[in-house]
Amino acid sequence: MSATLAEGRTGAKRRFDPTILIFVSPTLILLFVFVAYPFLRAIWLSLTKTTLLGGTVGFVGLDNFIELFQDPQFGTFVANSVFWTVGGVGLQLVFGVIGALLLNQRFKLRGVVRGLAMIPWATPSVLVALIWLWLLDPNRGLINTVLERMGLMADPVAWLSDPHTALPTLIAIDAWQGIPFFAVMVLAALQAVPEELKESARTDGCGVLGVFRHVVVPSILPTVLITLVLRLIWTANYIDLAYVLTGGGPGIASTTIPLQSYLTAYKQGQMGNGAAYAVIQAVILAILVVIYLRLTQTKGAKR
């Protein structure tokens, strides 16, 4: 409706309107200079031998990629990335949906609770890391103290410096930080389910579970899927927690592909190899981005 109205209004000037160009050019320039160009340059860097101090030494073709695939540690990086992303987002999905159903109930101060629950979303990642570093401190942290008092733990656990617990602990912290966002996205979808639909399902003899299965689930599913893919992309790229809390360690126990990219570029100074890791990450994520675009566009078309 409004689209056709607006179209008619500006139809005469549609060919070229300098005002519109003035309005959108700052965005276009920024995106070109700081996203598109660096993107191409990253691909170029991945094909060169470039060091942090020495600059680009020369073009090496696919050598960086061959080197990286032949690295016996590469399998661990991939496995860690998958575990980190799927584990973190899986927890966010399960608890996020449960949380959304809870927040969708009627209770006092619901708006305030929703805002308070979202606080971790607005918290600096380094601060999340700092808080949990203190809570998880092996000797003086609250978690170990409580577990010991309850008799659940004999010896203090070094959550972040034990190779078996480091990555699972990081995943738990990521879930803690990410669940509220997931919950609030799904909540928005729940609140958009038309009450008449639920009502007519009820008069057709659906019970509480029936209404949920046949009305609520189908109508929130697109949002859940979109949020799921969005979180997968973000979590896959999210390295702040691991960088601050474990540095990818102990050893490489909590190193993911993007973290390895960063560490290779800035700790080892091998920018070319680091860029190669990042390009691999981008290629894998491109699949998710395409799925995300498909999902949002079909959703948009429905409206």
Add this chain to the structure above:
Amino acid sequence: MTSSTLVTTDGLHTVRIPVVRPPGSRFRGLRRLGRVGLYVVIVGWLIATLGPYLVMLLTSFTPGKELIANGMSKLPSTLSVRGYIELFQTTAFLAYMRNSLVTALCTVLFSLIVASAAAISLSRFRFRGRTALLTVLLIAQLFPAVLLVIPLSTMLKTGHLLDSPVGLVLVYTTFATPFATYLLKGFLDGLPPELDEAATVDGCSKFQMVRHILLPLMRPGLTAAGTYIFIFSWNEFLYALTFTSTTASQTIPVGLQLFIGDYQVRWDLLTAGGVIAAVPVLLGFMLVQKQLIGGLAAGAVKG
């Protein structure tokens, strides 16, 4: 449950009750139980979410000696502000705060200008490439930071913008603008188009229409978008870590990360820094949480 079914003496009464009460009320007891359960779970969720922040707050006011002796196993005997005093006297925290504030406020200013212009054209004008621009804005948010950080650091180095708030502001403006644009576009789509149509009919140019009609109406949207941009820049870690190297430009997240390495046992100092890092963003977030959460939901879903 089993114990109550064993009480058979007043079995007659229990049979009679559903007959006396109006239909539907046999669920009343169950429903009340459900409500109590709901509140218990909600409170539990809030404790899990906010508890860590309260622990941080309490730790920051606990005398350092007690922390070393008892950790979190005892409540502090007295409250002290020594952590805060030492933080300002012995560390560069004030410089980090200044850099964070300058960077965040400048980013808010620039990004709001760029994003409003883009949002107005996307919401009010129809032009070739409009859909493409929306898609580009969406994709720009999904790029792996790790992929762009390496080329961006070499670009900033070439432009002598490394270790300078200017470089950070440019990069932050780029990465905050896409979502801010979506937020503002969503807000503008909710404003009746008749107003600016009338202005256009009355012979206003596009600039006059924006200046006199849209901008004054956009104030709540600008507040929400501005707060988002502030939170984004205040919290950002990876680019700040990479592009800054001295107290001339290091922001609070970078400072906190350095503290974690340098003051590993001084939890009173660390948590004092954490509290100061948290206050502005959490206050800002709570002030505009309703619009921000609504915008987040719409932005992630509509695309």
